[in-house]
Amino acid sequence: MNTFLLSRRALVASAAAGLAGMAFAQANSPAALAQAMAGTPATQLPPAAPGKRQVIIDTDPGQDDAIALLMAMAATDKLDILALTVSVGNLPLSVTEKNARIVRDWANRPDIPIYAGYPRPLVREPIFADDVHGKTGMEGPTLHEPRGPLMPTHAVQYLIETLRAAAPKSITLVGLAPLTNFAAALNAAPDIKPAIAEIVVMDGSWGVGGNITPAATFNIYADPEAASIVFRSGVPVTALSHDAARRVLLTPECIVPFRAMGNNAGKVVADIFDSMMAYGLRRRGMAVGPIYDPCVIAYLLQPELFKGAKVSVDVETKGEFTTGATVVDFRGYNRRTPNTLWISEADAEGFYALLRTQIARLP
Numbered sequence: 001m002n003t004f005l006l007s008r009r010a011l012v013a014s015a016a017a018g019l020a021g022m023a024f025a026q027a028n029s030p031a032a033l034a035q036a037m038a039g040t041p042a043t044q045l046p047p048a049a050p051g052k053r054q055v056i057i058d059t060d061p062g063q064d065d066a067i068a069l070l071m072a073m074a075a076t077d078k079l080d081i082l083a084l085t086v087s088v089g090n091l092p093l094s095v096t097e098k099n100a101r102i103v104r105d106w107a108n109r110p111d112i113p114i115y116a117g118y119p120r121p122l123v124r125e126p127i128f129a130d131d132v133h134g135k136t137g138m139e140g141p142t143l144h145e146p147r148g149p150l151m152p153t154h155a156v157q158y159l160i161e162t163l164r165a166a167a168p169k170s171i172t173l174v175g176l177a178p179l180t181n182f183a184a185a186l187n188a189a190p191d192i193k194p195a196i197a198e199i200v201v202m203d204g205s206w207g208v209g210g211n212i213t214p215a216a217t218f219n220i221y222a223d224p225e226a227a228s229i230v231f232r233s234g235v236p237v238t239a240l241s242h243d244a245a246r247r248v249l250l251t252p253e254c255i256v257p258f259r260a261m262g263n264n265a266g267k268v269v270a271d272i273f274d275s276m277m278a279y280g281l282r283r284r285g286m287a288v289g290p291i292y293d294p295c296v297i298a299y300l301l302q303p304e305l306f307k308g309a310k311v312s313v314d315v316e317t318k319g320e321f322t323t324g325a326t327v328v329d330f331r332g333y334n335r336r337t338p339n340t341l342w343i344s345e346a347d348a349e350g351f352y353a354l355l356r357t358q359i360a361r362l363p
């Protein structure tokens, strides 16, 4: 897209729509422009409230999960990680649960319990992304045998018991994987909803298409029924969309500081990033690629790095070509109260500065 044409179009549209001038005119993507014209421009989010946020992170490591988990486990000042729950997703559960335990070792956080969840989606056959993440799911660094065990309890049972015992709006659920475990818990025990402050997910796309089909992003496409249950649960959802994640592009220059940190976590991150760059070259012919799951952790730590808008979001479960697509109602067609904070823009420089700070804190 020609920048001059786009900015001119933005200015013309701004005048026509009479919407808040500068932010609108500075919209720098067609999607942001269209969203602003619909009357729900993305605005900068306020900083996090002081204190620690209690979180349970559902994950399917996964290269970007590994980096996200390291980032989260380093944030001992801001996040109280009650547990990790592990889902089938990028790879089979037997691989993702083992990888989660390896990442826990890398961060030297044996205090964080890990529970394995569903080995398959709610309804559909599993799909995997080992073409992206490698057969080990965390291609790049050398992997060891995990030092700590899994907890014996099923992840969904853990979620239900923990949330039933929790104070109202005290626990944030963080979804870095297909939403099977969260949906199963919400379906089995709707009485857990009041304890959930927010469900923050790496999910969906509106302006930039999918990454597994033209319409759908992996986490939703892998279990659209589960995603639909979560988005319709009545619990506030925050969606770190691919619209935002694709503003945070990894390039070889981003990797240098991690390689130079001198700690093991920095080396692990650099090794994973190198593998991602190699995939980018194979797949796109370019040493560039999006980073997904770490955006969710960045939102938890520094929401002011992102812009979003409250909108109504549905998940397509029956499409001929669009199964797993997120249908984002920027214009309020469906007249429902917004169920989602849809995050569509990110400060890439601020994101990498935060990631460097967090990874440098680890062994």
Ligand SMILES: [Ca+2]
Pocket (backbone or CB within 6 Å): 059, 060, 061, 062, 064, 065, 089, 090, 176, 177, 293
């Ligand atoms: Ca993931």
